[in-house]
Amino acid sequence: MNSLDNRKRIGVALLVLRVTVFVVMLIWTIDKFVRPAHAASVYEHFYFLRGLGPAVMYSIGTAELAILIGFVIGFAPRLTYGLVLLLHAVSTLSSFRQYLHPFEGSNILFFAAWPMLGACFALYYLRDLDRLWSVRSRRE
Numbered sequence: 001m002n003s004l005d006n007r008k009r010i011g012v013a014l015l016v017l018r019v020t021v022f023v024v025m026l027i028w029t030i031d032k033f034v035r036p037a038h039a040a041s042v043y044e045h046f047y048f049l050r051g052l053g054p055a056v057m058y059s060i061g062t063a064e065l066a067i068l069i070g071f072v073i074g075f076a077p078r079l080t081y082g083l084v085l086l087l088h089a090v091s092t093l094s095s096f097r098q099y100l101h102p103f104e105g106s107n108i109l110f111f112a113a114w115p116m117l118g119a120c121f122a123l124y125y126l127r128d129l130d131r132l133w134s135v136r137s138r139r140e
């Protein structure tokens with residue numbers, strides 16, 4: 001297999017990672033608009049931030065949405081891919097109590113965060129190779 005074929009395969013793999021990470025994080029972001037009380041309870045339980053009202057959730061959701069749109073279109077990857085990695089890392093690590101008791105309740109589902117964290121890292125690390133369906137590929 002030649003180098004051009006390998007670049008195409010890598011490009012497709014990175015695009016699939018970018019789009020699927022976007023879909024998961026988009027659902028979490030939409031939750032802040034659709035169910036701000038639920039999102040506030042998540043922040044209280046996992047991040048120990050109490051008393052966040054709907055306006056704060058809408059503001060956080062708006063900021064996340066802007067980051068995610070930049071991320072999915074490949075805009076400023078050092079920034080947007082890095083922020084997505086950071087957001088997901090904080091989310092994953094803040095669930096540490098669930099990892100200590102994997103077989104209680106639905107805690108086993110929290111382990112799905114780890115492969116997604118790996119995908120976020122891979123996207124950040126390989127961001128210069130991720131050009132398929134990217135705004136950067138249109139400008140170059």
